Amino acid sequence: MVLLGGGVVSLLAVAYGAGLLLNHSDVPKGTTVLGVDISGSRDEAVAKLQTAFGNRAATPLQLTVGGKPVELKPEKAGLSLDAQTTVRNAAGSDYNPVTVIGSLLGNERVADPVMPVDEEKLQVALQELAGTAGTVTEGTIKFDTGKAVAVPGKAGTTLDTGASAELVTKAFRDMVATGSAGAVELPVTTKEPAVNQAELDRAMKEFAEPAMSGIATVKAGPKSIPFGPKSLPKILSMQAVDGKLVEKYDLEALKAIYGNSFDGVLITRGTGEKTPVSPQDVAGALGKALRGKTTAERTVTIDTNPS
Template sequence: MARRSRAPVSWPAEFWPDAGREGVALQQNRQWPESHSEETDILPRVDARQAQPDPNATEQIQHVPYEGPTQQFSAMGQSGDLGGGAPPHGAPGGEGQQAAGPQRWRKPGIIAAAVFGFLVLLYGLDLLITSGDIPRGVTVAGVDVGGMSDSEAEDVLREEIEPRLTQPVAYSAGEVSGELNPKESGLTLDWDATLEQAGDQPLNPFTRIASFFTTTELGVVTQTEPNQFDNAMKALRKNIDQKPVEGDVVFEGAQPKAVEPKQGQQLQLDQAREAILTHWASGERLSLPVTSTPVTVPMEQVEKAMREVAQPAMSGPVIVHGEGADGVLEPEEIAKGLSFEAKNGSLVPKIDQKKIVEGVKAELASTEKEGKDATIVFQGDKPTVEPSEDGNKIKWDETLRPLLDVLKKTEGRELTATYEKKPAEITTEEAENLGIKEVIGEWTTGGFAPDSGVNIRVVAEEVNGAIVQPGETFSLNEHTGPRTKAEGYVEAGIIKNGAPGKAVGGGISQFATTLYNAYYFAGMKDAGHQEHSYYISRYPKGREATVFQDTDGSSVIDLKFTNDSEHGVAIQTIWTPSDITVRLWGTKRYEVKSETGDETNHVQPSEQEGPKENCQPSNGAPGFTITDTRILKDIETGQEVRREERTVKYNPQPKIVCTKKD
């Protein structure tokens, strides 16, 4: 085998321990082969005992005496030293032998250098060939564009991705699957940014080498219409989010059914947005992240509720014993009033008292009695006391308290009703002692239209017979409640913003004015009233009132008086198609007189155009200010008790002009 020239190679001094300068000299003069083939040819392994200096050899190994310790080299020669055999010539334990250790260290270095050189060459060639191209292993929306030029990558991407941009985007989120419409969701592709994100070939050699074995997926860069995308995400969340279904027991008729618990889920909104924006054009089904919402009631608790409550509850009827009659709760009626609530990891039975009572109330109705307050009725224009009646009512709270325990049994399913005596709030004796014996105030008004008359009749019937206890305040709006069609009121004339109009309950203000004057002359304490904004000629000046309710029946303008006497007051109403009279009965205290002053501060009316529909022209009326004085004198002594002045300012009633339609 041909031999290559060899350069001298130094063997590290650490392989010559304690050799001193003689060992160093030998090291420096020693030459070693450059390759494994030369090593085999030139330095064959021989037994140290047979090796003899060769006078014809190219080099001679000079014997260097060794005077230091021999243990270290002996160990190396006997137990796998670096040379793989005997120590060098002159070393302890192998005097006169050729040294093989440095050859073994030389081989890995040469191999490493060769590999490194090859990789450097490969890196340079790869850098030269792929300069300016997209890095290897890069995919965009699942399309492989690694190693392509920018123009090639754009062509490939457009060909592969553009058809996907109008197709529905399939997704799955936990147990829910669906599709997202890109156009309706405001999703469009930013081509320039999508291509730019692929980048250029990396200079890092390790990154370039790794690219031969790895793949880097780059999603698309998306542009969105914010409102459309936000609405799409809201719709997505509405479709995906599911509340947990707790374990439960329900009833189908009288048959209990177990409801298996099922955990809910909730869309992780931020992560889902990112997944959609990055991968919606991939053409693959998107997996959107959700978080699970656990249930609190396991199936074993459902089975326990079925076994211990639901099934025994449906085993038969429950008898409710009343005073003189019994009621029977059939299983179907029990099922309507029995339910279960998830609480602290278990199912707790609940009783709907109202539904249970519905099942047995009719059968026990004869055992109950409604209470009735004593009332004042007017027979022959004289007040008469209609006696009170005490009530006898079942206390359902107490009666049904043991029901759950009874339902858990299959025998002895009985309850006993508990009753409560309910005395009347106004007894017959109390009514007779109220001192309601004579008329203490009365007033009559008339001249109303037929539709207004209907409403006045309805409100008069509701107020007739009302009793106002000593110290109590009577409110017209509270007493009647909402005045709607359901209560018998009809549309009738009103005044709105100075112009005639119509509304349900119109005309009630005339009844309010009549009632006001009745308690005015009865000497009752005014607790709040309001006059009309302009004067109506059929009412006394400064002595009239209006009332008004909102569309929901709530009070806006009310009429109130307080019974500040020691005796009760009863209200009597007398209606005819042409007038309304209100009388207050009680014990008379005062003689009441009204003094009305002169009109002052007159203001002439303005002209305004009436409504386009149902316009009714009017001449209007001037506004003015007036003062009324109520004078109260003691009925027994005739002495004046007090004077009460009230000044009222009426606005001018505008002149309404109706424009003719073309």
């Protein structure tokens, strides 16, 4: 019995030594990722992963938002298969006798794929999808000839980005693992417009109604140009920013309207350089004039030599 036991130990020792010799490579023999053998050098292992899963990891995901089919590229959504880290985690010799001897018998050593998620990029991508598929209508103010008109918003549906992030991540990992994820229906939720009636009332009272109440004049040097009911609707609009309505000026339309009115007028900038009047200069002065109540308040001069 002693001799028999010693013989078994000797055989195991020989097998263990043979297993260590076979597993001298960076990635031990029998190591697999998602069923693909990646044993060999690190470079070989990375190449095997890229060959097996590279196309899958780059395949656009097929999604549905509110019944509308859309595609989402994994790279844009911050989803990837990190072959380098996967191999690094799988590399190195395993000195466990059971594992070493098992490799001689063809046993599989399973390594997990590393598929990181850039949460910020994923949320940005989902917000873009929400913008194209949502049915919420924001409250705004439209400028018509001689008047400002408040347009209330309407509640609707929008993408549930929190729940969708989990589904998109799972779909990507399924695609890498199996080559197919199927069309994924992303959940939507009800959303109220960010601009409510109170904000509409405020913006109408503080800006829109005064803006359309009469002529606003912008001066620069010896020159000036009036803006009134016909020209202002071509320039003005309102946009929602964090639930607030702020005025927006179409600088191209503004430049087309004042044309060469300020040609030859130069403004001394903070650097000391003198440059022509720009649409931004005119928009800044016009914004002040539109809030005025009297003729004097509605006439604003661009400072050409600010100190």
